Amino acid sequence: MGAAALLGWLLFSLRGHLPRRNDVIDAPITLITSDREDLGCAADHSFGRYRCEYQAADRRWPAPPAPAEQLAAYYTEDRRMFLIPGLFQQPALAARYAQEPPTQVSRDSLHRFTARCKLRLLQKTDEFQVRWVRGKDWSPGSAAWVAEPIECHIQEGR
Amino acid sequence: MFRSLTSRLRRSLGDFARSMGEDAPLFAVLFALLVIGVLLRAHRLDDPKVLKWDEVHYVETARAYLAHHYAYNDHPPLSKLIISAFMAVIGDGPVGWRLPSLLFGLGNFAIIAWLTWTVFRSKRAAWIAAAFVAADGFFIAYSRTALLDGMIVAFSLLSITILLVGRRWWHVLLAGLFVGCATSFKLNGLAFVGTAMVICLASRALRRFTPLLLLTGLLVFYAQAAFTLWLVGRPFSPSAVVAENVAMVTHHLSYTVVHPMSSHWYTWFLPTRPISLRRDVDIDGSIRTLVTLGNPLLWWASTLAVIAVAVTVIRTGPRRIWALLKADGTPPGPRADDAPTAGADRSFLQDRAGALLWVLAAWAAPIVFWIPSLRDSYIYHFLPSYAFGLVLLAGLTDRMYRRYRLHTLLAVVLVAEVTLFYAPIWSELPLTQTALHARLFFPFWR
Numbered sequence: 001m002g003a004a005a006l007l008g009w010l011l012f013s014l015r016g017h018l019p020r021r022n023d024v025i026d027a028p029i030t031l032i033t034s035d036r037e038d039l040g041c042a043a044d045h046s047f048g049r050y051r052c053e054y055q056a057a058d059r060r061w062p063a064p065p066a067p068a069e070q071l072a073a074y075y076t077e078d079r080r081m082f083l084i085p086g087l088f089q090q091p092a093l094a095a096r097y098a099q100e101p102p103t104q105v106s107r108d109s110l111h112r113f114t115a116r117c118k119l120r121l122l123q124k125t126d127e128f129q130v131r132w133v134r135g136k137d138w139s140p141g142s143a144a145w146v147a148e149p150i151e152c153h154i155q156e157g158r
Numbered sequence: 159m160f161r162s163l164t165s166r167l168r169r170s171l172g173d174f175a176r177s178m179g180e181d182a183p184l185f186a187v188l189f190a191l192l193v194i195g196v197l198l199r200a201h202r203l204d205d206p207k208v209l210k211w212d213e214v215h216y217v218e219t220a221r222a223y224l225a226h227h228y229a230y231n232d233h234p235p236l237s238k239l240i241i242s243a244f245m246a247v248i249g250d251g252p253v254g255w256r257l258p259s260l261l262f263g264l265g266n267f268a269i270i271a272w273l274t275w276t277v278f279r280s281k282r283a284a285w286i287a288a289a290f291v292a293a294d295g296f297f298i299a300y301s302r303t304a305l306l307d308g309m310i311v312a313f314s315l316l317s318i319t320i321l322l323v324g325r326r327w328w329h330v331l332l333a334g335l336f337v338g339c340a341t342s343f344k345l346n347g348l349a350f351v352g353t354a355m356v357i358c359l360a361s362r363a364l365r366r367f368t369p370l371l372l373l374t375g376l377l378v379f380y381a382q383a384a385f386t387l388w389l390v391g392r393p394f395s396p397s398a399v400v401a402e403n404v405a406m407v408t409h410h411l412s413y414t415v416v417h418p419m420s421s422h423w424y425t426w427f428l429p430t431r432p433i434s435l436r437r438d439v440d441i442d443g444s445i446r447t448l449v450t451l452g453n454p455l456l457w458w459a460s461t462l463a464v465i466a467v468a469v470t471v472i473r474t475g476p477r478r479i480w481a482l483l484k485a486d487g488t489p490p491g492p493r494a495d496d497a498p499t500a501g502a503d504r505s506f507l508q509d510r511a512g513a514l515l516w517v518l519a520a521w522a523a524p525i526v527f528w529i530p531s532l533r534d535s536y537i538y539h540f541l542p543s544y545a546f547g548l549v550l551l552a553g554l555t556d557r558m559y560r561r562y563r564l565h566t567l568l569a570v571v572l573v574a575e576v577t578l579f580y581a582p583i584w585s586e587l588p589l590t591q592t593a594l595h596a597r598l599f600f601p602f603w604r
């Protein structure tokens with residue numbers, strides 16, 4: 001009976017590897033350099049030591065988070081959303097930003113690239129809002145992982 | 159009288175405790191299946207928080223009733239009245255929508271056990287039947303959704319059972335009430351009105367009460383339709399009820415679009431088109447889904463059980479069956495010389511060929527209803543038939559257990575293993591697409 005129960009538990013658990021807290025995953029994040037200033041999120045609570053730039057839509061935190069601890073929402077090439085702190089602080093992205101500063105060209109002229117990052121998953125949330133362009137409207141965020149970047153390298157778009 | 163009742167109860171419990179002691183491993187598995195079935199049904203009943211699949215139609219209609227507004231019905235209104243009553247007490251939310259289905263789903267454990275005991279006169283067979291229904295995804299799915307097919311199962315099982323145990327006019331009255339309710343959920347419940355009438359007519363004890371069955375069923379149908387029309391401020395005379403139902407039937411017959419989830423009756427035995435009642439893909443790619451696919455082992459074994467019982471009934475011969483039907487609807491208990499042999503099993507089944515014939519008829523009736531139908535049919539039209547199929551499977555499993563205890567125990571354990579493997583797609587636990595496809599191994603199941 002014990003063996004049957006164990007086998008039953010194993011069969012029940014055969015659900016594939018689902019992402020869990022502290023898992024490290026590969027995420028191909030699609031970006032342009034103006035995303036460093038444009039992308040933002042708003043949430044009235046912190047996620048560990050990380051916070052969004054905004055506490056609510058168009059209301060900043062009284063004490064802003066440090067750049068390395070400031071969350072923003074990003075999409076991967078396969079349309080998964082992540083909230084990632086200080087992504088553009090990563091050396092590869094900082095270098096890429098320096099190559100194509102967004103202040104000198106229009107947004108539509110910027111070249112899209114992919115940051116292939118290893119991310120450590122921290123927690124899932126859907127209690128936040130996102131802004132895709134600074135000064136534009138906020139919209140409710142869908143379920144997303146909060147994940148901290150471990151390392152990234154750049155792949156230019158074709 | 160009270161003392162004789164308590165002594166009978168004590169004797170019965172003592173017998174049961176003794177049999178459980180002898181069959182402890184089997185009952186451990188059956189108990190586990192029952193617990194698993196309850197958990198899979200109740201797990202996150204309030205999720206999703208939005209209406210899915212046909213829940214939209216039934217709950218929106220229930221909301222209209224609560225506001226005393228008329229709403230067009232695809233089906234008779236009884237199920238929506240029940241849902242609206244729960245919503246009135248619990249609130250207009252996921253639990254209020256789905257709790258009636260959950261309660262009927264849990265009640266079906268006891269009802270199928272009662273029918274199985276009635277036919278096979280074995281408490282063990284009854285427990286097996288309850289465990290099979292508890293552990294099967296087809297029944298689990300309809301216990302977790304604001305749909306009405308589990309309610310039809312309950313009343314169809316009750317109507318047949320009461321006619322098999324009954325000898326008095328009030329048994330027929332109750333049967334009329336039950337088939338009236340089954341028809342008041344969906345008009346294909348008429349299949350059970352027909353079956354119940356034939357059972358009554360064949361029974362010497364019940365024959366003269368057949369008009370009572372029809373009249374009661376008709377009154378129940380009229381009462382729920384009239385009450386609903388009164389509730390929404392419309393005329394509720396018999397002619398108004400008739401007009402309402404003629405409009406409903408005309409609407410059904412006018413359907414020309416064939417839904418991609420529809421399936422012909424002859425595909426239900428595989429099946430080829432189980433329905434995904436809900437499917438949500440999470441941001442991380444994990445899938446939560448609720449699929450109306452039964453336990454494949456039970457599904458196919460129940461069809462074999464139906465075939466085996468049908469062969470037995472045919473071999474019993476029409477004369478003996480007619481004699482059994484006329485004499486008494488209730489099957490006898492096991493004979494004194496009921497040894498665990500093939501011959502004894504054959505005799506046992508032939509002794510109750512009359513009752514088995516009625517279970518077969520109840521299994522066939524919902525299927526036959528759809529053979530000539532011009533409307534598209536779906537796998538959920540097979541749900542009541544499947545319930546009767548599991549009655550037969552449970553009875554045969556019990557007989558097999560008497561002869562091959564270890565092999566039968568292993569077979570029931572295998573049923574449990576298959577249940578645990580499929581549990582994630584019956585209770586919307588997250589899994590990857592690969593894991594989902596491993597369970598839906600036929601491409602036409604995806």
